[in-house]
Amino acid sequence: MARIVFDLDGTLIDSAPDIHGIANEVLEQEGHEGLSLAQTHDFIGNGAAVFVTKMRGARGIDECEQARLLADFIARYDNAVGLTLPYPGVLAALDALKAGGHTLGICTNKPIRPCRLVLEHLGMDHYFDTMWGGDSLPVHKPDPAPLHAAFAALGEGPQLYVGDSDVDAETGHRAGVPFLLFTEGYRKCAVEDLHHAVAFDDFADLPRLVQELLVVA
The missing domain is CATH 1.10.150 (DNA polymerase; domain 1)
Structure with a gap:
C-alpha cells in the first residue's frame, strides 16, 4: 500500500x-x-x-x-477555524484510502499548531499518522525536506503527494514524487504549467486515481 x-x-x-x-x-x-x-x-x-x-x-x-x-x-x-470546511468529498476519499490500507500524512506550510487545531476542530486529525508544518523544520516547501520527512515517518511503500498549488507542484517535483493536483484550491498557475502526474477537480475520483498510479508504478 x-x-x-x-x-x-x-x-x-x-x-x-x-x-x-x-x-x-x-x-x-x-x-x-x-x-x-x-x-x-x-x-x-x-x-x-x-x-x-x-x-x-x-x-x-x-x-x-x-x-x-x-x-x-x-x-x-489558533482560533481561525469557525469558517473553515473540508472540500466536498474529502472525508469520503480519506475514508476510502484508509480502508484501502494506505497511510496518510500532512505536509503544509501552515504553522504546525494551527494545523493540528483546525484538523481537530473538523474531526479530521485521526486520518493522519504524521503532520509537518511550515515551522516543523528550519526550511519549508518548496524545499522538499518536510515532504521527505513526512514520507519517512510513514514507513515503507510507494509515495504520492496531493496538493493544489504551484508551491506543492514544485515541492513534489523537487522531491521526485508523483504529484496529484487538486485544481479547485488556491492555484495561481494554469494546470498545464505545473508539474503533475494527474489533475482532478472532484475528491470522489481520488481513490481511483491513486490505484491507477500505483498500477503504473
Missing part, C-alpha cells in the same frame, strides 16, 4: 475565509483597509511569514513592522 501525503489549505480544507478574517483584524487594528478574499487566496501558500509580507506590501506597511504584525497574525491563527 502507498504512503500518501497531503497539503492542507486549498487541498483538503478551504481555510481562506478564516485567514481572510484574521488578516483583516490585524490590518484594521493598524488603521488599514482589509484585504479582499481574492487577495487572501493569492497570498496563501508559502507560510505565515510570506503571507504577512504580502499583506504588508498590499497596504504599504514598512518592513520594520514585519515581526510585530507576524506575531499578531500568528496569535490569532
Whole structure:
C-alpha cells in the first residue's frame, strides 16, 4: 500500500475565509483597509511569514513592522477555524484510502499548531499518522525536506503527494514524487504549467486515481 501525503489549505480544507478574517483584524487594528478574499487566496501558500509580507506590501506597511504584525497574525491563527470546511468529498476519499490500507500524512506550510487545531476542530486529525508544518523544520516547501520527512515517518511503500498549488507542484517535483493536483484550491498557475502526474477537480475520483498510479508504478 502507498504512503500518501497531503497539503492542507486549498487541498483538503478551504481555510481562506478564516485567514481572510484574521488578516483583516490585524490590518484594521493598524488603521488599514482589509484585504479582499481574492487577495487572501493569492497570498496563501508559502507560510505565515510570506503571507504577512504580502499583506504588508498590499497596504504599504514598512518592513520594520514585519515581526510585530507576524506575531499578531500568528496569535490569532489558533482560533481561525469557525469558517473553515473540508472540500466536498474529502472525508469520503480519506475514508476510502484508509480502508484501502494506505497511510496518510500532512505536509503544509501552515504553522504546525494551527494545523493540528483546525484538523481537530473538523474531526479530521485521526486520518493522519504524521503532520509537518511550515515551522516543523528550519526550511519549508518548496524545499522538499518536510515532504521527505513526512514520507519517512510513514514507513515503507510507494509515495504520492496531493496538493493544489504551484508551491506543492514544485515541492513534489523537487522531491521526485508523483504529484496529484487538486485544481479547485488556491492555484495561481494554469494546470498545464505545473508539474503533475494527474489533475482532478472532484475528491470522489481520488481513490481511483491513486490505484491507477500505483498500477503504473
